[in-house]
Structure formats: C-alpha cells, structure tokens
Amino acid sequence: MTTTSGQRLSAADPAVVGRTAEEDLRTLFGQSTAVFASLTGPAHVVEAANPAFFTAIGGQDRARTGVPIAELMPELATQGFIALLDEVLRTGEPYIGRDERVVLGTGPHTREAFFDFTYEPRRDAAGIVTGIRVLGVETTQLKHAQRLMVEHRALVEQIARQAPLTEVLEGMARCIENLAPDELFVSVLLADSDGRHLRHGAAPSLPDFYNEAIDGIATGEGVGSCGTAAHRREPVIVTDIATDPFWDDFRALADRAGVAACWSMPILARDGGLLGTFAMYHRTPRVPQETDLALARVFAGTAALAIERHRIEQEKAAAEARAQKARDELAEAVRAEQRLRAEAERRAADAAELAARMRAAATAQATT
Template sequence: MADARTHLILFAVDDLREPITQNLAPFPFISYSFAPTLPELLDVINQHHAAIVLCRAEDYVNVPVGLAIIILCVDDDVLFAHFANQPAVIDVLFENRLQRLPFIVQREIRQQQALDRETRRLRMIIEHAPHGVIEVETSNRLIRWTNPAMNQLFGYSPAEMRSLRLEEMHPEEERATAIDTFHRMVAGDESPILNVICQRRDGSIFYCNIAPGGVYGNGQRLIFIFFTDVTGEYQSLQTLRVNAYRLELALRAANQGLYDIDVRSGLTVVSDEYATMLGYDPATFTETNQRWRERLHPADAAMVYQTYLDYLAGRIPEYRVEFRSRMQQGGWKWILSVGAIVERDAQGHPLRMLGTHTDISTLKRLEFQERLRVQLFTSLLGGESLENLMNILLKAFEEEQPDTCCALVLFDTTSRRQTHVITSNLPSELNELLEEGLRQPSQSRWQSILARQRLWIPDLRLDPQWIDFAASAELHGFITLWAEPISGAGGTIIGAFTVWSARNALPQRDDQILLQFVGHLAGPVVEQHMIAERLRLSEERYTLAERAVQDGVWDWDIINGVTYLSPQWKALFGFGEDELPNAITTFFERIHPDDWPEVTKALDRHFAGYEPFHMEFRMRYRDGKYRWVLARGEALRDNEGTVTRMVGALSDVTERRQLDERIRETQKLEALGLLTGGLAHDFNNLLGIIIG
C-alpha cells in the first residue's frame, strides 16, 4: 500500500482542515494536500500523475476531466441520483462521516493498483500484437500512442505518429469518410470496416480492415483502433471479380436459354431454347417474373428471389444463381441463371435485364450421386442401423423431389413376402396400409416388382391392386405411385423403393435415373447390413462399405509390406480377383507417367499431415487405355505419429470429367453467340438514332 502514488487533493474544504487531518493521521501511507483555490488545484494536479479530489457538490464542475472525485456534502444538500451516472464520481461523503474518508481512498488505491497491473499486462500484449494498434483522443482525433506493428505498417516513427490526426493516415479524398467512420466508432458502432484505403509515410497506398477496440478513460476520452493489412487479399479479390465479370459477359452472350426482362412490368421475352428446356412448347409459352417465381423449387425460392432483388437494388455487383425450376410435366431441372442490367432510366433505376439459362442438371445429378454415395459410405462405416441408412436415401430423394414421399418395402427372398417397411416422412395412414402387407401378404400387388420390373401407377384410384391406398393418398395430395425393384446378389429381389407423388404424370427421365440410382445403391446395403451388424473390426466394416458403394478398396500395411486390393478394385480395371497380385506395385505401376509425380507428392504431403489424400488422376485399364479415377485415402498412425497403414477407395470418374469438359465447351460456344447478338442489338440502336 505504501508504494501507491495516488494522491488525495482536498479542494476548497479548508474549513474542515482540522477534522480531515485528524481522520487521515492514522494512515500515513495516504499522501494528501489542501488546495483552497482552483489555481492551487491545477498546480497540485500537475505534480501528481494520479489523484483523487475531495470537493463539495458546487465545486464539482471545476475539477478537470479524468480525475476520480469524492463529493462532500451535508445530509440534506445532495441528491444521490444527480451523481449516479457521473463516471468520475466514486463516492459521496457526508461531513459528519469524515471517518469514512481513509477507507474510500484505500479502496480507490487498491482498485487503481489492480487497474495498473491489468493495464501493464494488456499494454504488453498490444505491444507485441502482429496487428497495428493506435490510441486516439475522441475529442480531437489526435493519435496518442501506437504499437510497433502500427509504426512499421505506416512507416512513421512513434514520435511522428503522435503528431498526426487519425484522418491523416488516409489519402486526402478519403479523409472525410475516415472522420465519419471515427465518429460512428466513438458513438458505439463496433462493426469492422473492410478494405479501407490507407496511405503510408512515403505516399504509397494499401488496404486495411479496421476495427474499434472500445472507448475508455474517465470522461470517455480515448479509443483503441486496430488495423490489419489486407492488401494482398484485396488485390486477389479484385482479380477474381474481374475474371468473374469477364466470364459472366461471355455467358450473357449465349443464345441458349436467353431471357429479356422488362423489370417494371415483369414481362419477359425468351428464346425457344428457354421454353423447351423446361418442357414447354415455345409457340404457346409465355413468361413473366411472377410465373418464374412460381416455378422455383421451395428450397431455393426465397434465396433466389432475394438475390434477384439485391442485384436490382445494387446491393450485389453481379447476378449469378443456381436453382431448380419445375418443368411442365412436374419434374425439376437445375438451371444456372446469369444476367445483367442493360438499360436504366435517367435516375439510374433498372429498366431491362438480359441473361441466360443453362441446363446444369446432369452435372448437379452427378454431384448429388457422389455426395449421397459418400454420405452412405461414411454412415455405414460408422455402424448406423439399417433404418438410418435407408432414411438417408429416402430423405435425399424427398429433398430433390419435394412433391413426393418415399418408403422402402423389404421382401423375404424365400417366401417373397413383405418383411419390413421403412419410411421417413410418409403419412401414417399410408404407412399403416403398407404394414398391413406384413400381416396379410398380397404378392399380386408387388407382382411387377418381383418380376424385376418397375411399377408405375398413374392413378391409384383406377388400379384395383392399389385402390385401397387411393383415399389416404389423395388426402395428402398424392396421385401416382412409382416403385423401383431393389436387387441383391444374383438379381434376387429383396425390396422396392416406392415414391408417392403429387404429380398427375409418370416420372420423367431424370426422375427415373434418380430412382434407379437410389435403388441400386440400396440393394447391397440392405443385403449385407445384417452381416455388418456382426462385424466389429474396422477392416471388415470397410469391406462391407466398399460393396455398398461399389468402389474399389485398397489396404496398404506399410510396416509389414502387405497389400489388399478388393475384388471390386480389380474389376474396376477389367480383371478377375485372381488375375492381379495383391501388391502395392500393382497400384502404382498402373498410374499414368505424367500423373505419377503429382500422386507421389500428394502422398508425401498426406503422410506429413499437411492435407487429406483426395485427388483425380489417370490409370491404365486392362485394354491398355487410361481412364480418370478419383482416389480417396486415409493414413493410420501409431502412438508416435508414424504412418503404419493406409486404406482408401477408388472410383472411375471418366464420364463425369468428360461431361464437365462438354459443358465448358458448350459455354464457350454460347458466349460467342450472345456476344454476336449483343453487338447486333447495339448496332440496331445506333442505326435507329442515325435514321431518326
């Protein structure tokens, strides 16, 4: 306590000198002095860095800002509420209770000591922070302190920085904005300001993200502000935006799926391809903004329309969005829409928007299949139950086709009777009707499925085998039923994937592809799941997962030099199980020579722990031709972190890469088409002006 240098100043209270002195006498470590007048008060303040001032209420306004104050009063001449919100007032003392004064001072000294310790700790942290930090006076924006990182960032010495105002760290044309931003910070706005233009001592320009650190000090005098140099990130972002804009200009020139919107009325002129893409007859198809919105997939509608509004309002610089649009027959098609405002009125309001629609359904379907395959693969490795695994498929289908509900019906391979029904969102009435088949078998209802044929019921009310389901289905808006047989080993029918649809139409080609895919994916999982329940070793579980997702699996025991290549791995390259040796060289020697360096580099980085092993490269098949494969693997390590084993899966992605390449080529051709159309449009406008 004796080391504390907080000094007590007794301002304009000489009439109480004797009782005050008597009460402070037992506390020699409290330094104090009397200041009868304001000049004497200011003189004492200049001699002591930290001070507490005791004064009467009427003298409070004369005490300089930044000092702690104790208000002295008699019992009836002060209202506590008056000083309750004054940050400088630390206590109120009655003249007949002067014995409390030493304890108030001691309390303040202890608090000041704790504050000093915390301030020193924080100052040390800030001194060594990698970001620039400055301390600025709120009243005049003068810089009072900077850390070394700030000095280095702007190229000034600490003394030079303390001679600047905040706005002088920005170019002349940005200073008014900087001042406005500073005032908002002082007022309590804690939002960071991104990509602010700053200026170094040598005049060079760079970009910073700026964030306020809070206002502090008696009288709210100072504010911390943090500066982070983001010049590299900003320049990279600008480059990406330029490249993206160039790409969008090319897409905007495509003549496939062209639309031209009157923004005010919503009337839209479209090309024939725009209509046929959605299954409509161009001769009778008419488009408006409202009809476009009504066709949007429920999961996409809000996001897509908000993007459209944001672009028109200028809140985002570009319009590029992917969504699903309902086709005339009821199915869904993935669309990439790219557009730009091409005409504005005198006030700058958008009048006309031109853009293109590109069918990306095939690419999206491949993405969906790969995502679903990986999800099922991962869940199977995690030991999920059959119900949970099948619910992954059911929910995935229902999310892609929001006007459907699905159920999985399983059969006994010997009696060919129903044994189990798995549902996710199917209404309980329909679920109960399906489960009645467990108690009262009806093979005739599933005759087509058991004969390995798909089941299409266009109208449940008109089919004698399914008429019992019609009323419950219609209650929930379902009209048609689709069912895909699920096959096990040797083509044995083990179940049916059923889809209850609200469409008054048979499934379209994309629907059939999706239904066939989930049916094929479900078969091995259903057939092998009971085996998987009994397996506990991860190697056996991995083998089962491989059969479920139909990928080739390898297991490389690096320590013992033992390699396992699954039958599916060998079959992927056109070989029987006994035609290729189980050796790691069998894997490596089939890699294309041009891809070998990148593969080994990726393995080295994976073994070093830098990145996962997930890459595409070419491998030689039995016919001597190279095809693209996707390899995914995971290194296993011992307690010391040494790689002892690696397991992974291999799948053929040649068709997907070929499709990607065709899409890119199509986009190039489309770009050339719309660019020509745009030039013709501009020429027509100029010609109209010339002709008058």
C-alpha cells in the first residue's frame, strides 16, 4: 500500500478497508464488460457504476449517478428487482441470480436481457448495512444463441426432409414470435415469378383480414415496408407506422390490425433474385436492436433456403409431370397407331374376303 505526506493507513481500520474495496472494485470493473454498480441507502441511490452497467441498462441517456435506481430504471419496479434489493438491505444476506430475465428500457427502446449477478451488502465500520454492490455479467447473447440454435436446427431439418413450404414458414414465424421478449407478429410474403407482386406465405398471428388485404400487393417505392423492401432489395425499417409516408395507403388497415411498427427484410435467392419478404410487426412504435436485425437476417436466409428448395422441387415435379405427359402421349399415339393398323388389317381382310366371294360368284355364274 502506498502512503503520502507521512500518513499511514491502518489495515485494521474497517472504514478504510471498506473505502479501498469500493475503489478497487471501481478500478477493476471500470473498463470491464462485467457490470458493476454501487448503491447506497434505502432508496438504492446509484453512487457509482462502470460504463458497462450504463451501456447494459440503456446507454448514455441513463448514465447518471446520484439518483435512486427505481428512478433511473422505473421498469424494474414491476419485475421484483427493487424488492430483492430491499431484502438484501434489510437482512444483510447477499442474493445470487443465474440467467435472470429482465426487460430493460421503456417504449420503443425496450429489450429483453439475461444476467448472472450478485447483490452484495455494503457495511460501514460498525458492520451496519448501508448499501449494496451489484456485480454481474450479461448472458443475453448466450441465452438467445442457445434458443436460436435449437429452433433453427429444427427448421433446417424440416427443410431437409422436404416438409411443405407452408409448414416450414409458419413454423419459422411461430419460432421467432416465441423467441421475442414482447408481442411480435411475423409475416412472410412470397414474390411472384415476375417479382412485381407479393403473395401471402405465412403470418399465423396476424388477423385474416389483414393477410387477405395485403395478399398480392405490388412491389415498389413507398408501398408499405414490404413492397419497398422488395423493390429496393434492402431492409426497410418503419419504427412508427402512424407517421411514416410509406404507410399512407395502409395506415387505416394497420390501425385496424393493431400494429404500429414494421421492419421488413427482402428474402433473396443466391443469384440475387427476389423470393419474398420477411417482416416483424409490433403493437407499439419500436426501434430495432442490432440483435433484432441479426435475427431477421438469419431467418430471412433460412426462408430463402426453404423457398428455393420448394421452387426446385416444384420445377422438378413440373419437369417430371411434363415427361410423364410426353410418355403418356407417346404411349397413346402407339396405341392409336396399333388400333389404326388393326382396323386397316381388318378392313383389308374384309375386302379380300369380299373379293374372293365376288370371284367365286363370278366363276359360278360363268359355268351356268
């Protein structure tokens, strides 16, 4: 330990040990990806926190100290975490959470997160609990990756065993809806062969009237999120349908369906051709997180695989049908030729028989 100005710090002084520990924790976690915050008093005022903590809870807009955690993160009140802090402060017993789910943020910036964390009591020189240290590591990506791998593997297996396209697309839509932390509706539209219109593919959770209304919409600039994404061959993110000009012609329909945001991504073939669109709808205005866009890209790729496989099978079936039709027509032509030949032979035999009779009759008449 380094001392200055002739002062010596006693290792036996609990207050000094406490302050040093806090400073060491701030130093250790200052640039770490692990989250750290020091809370004080019954209101759990944020006394200090590292950048990773503020990033995890919402970024610079929430990078403040000197405010109660319930004021900084009001969404925690209904999720039980404030009550847990109260319990640790009251009992002095730490709390350890594993893969705890928490919904962070409010409004369009809401996101689901998972953490391994500890609430540790802070004590003063007299041993009285004065606050709580929050130490943790975000496990959101790992949690989502585990769930995603299981669901994605099942979809790929469906495609491999040549399950019907509708079954694959509806399964994919429900999979994503189940993975999402908030209510989410997925829609897959399929491009016509000319790429000028989009047809209903799958949207198990959107109202039937909505699916029927957009079935066959044109691709083009400003034609909602999906028509524009198909036209541009790039993602189109509409965070608020109520104010976005792309939705001028569909705003009343969206309002009736109860959707307020729509993020659409084109589904492209390996050669860049348009196969369809993949869209995520939300009931409230919503800004996508990077994880949302990554999820959309993954499943748009899976949808492309399913659609291309379906088209290949359709083309193969059509080719087989054409070949079978040709074989059937050839067989019918052979049978027709055989029938004609048999008829010709029968007529020739009849003619020969008639000629023989006529000759016999002529001979008989000549001898009389």
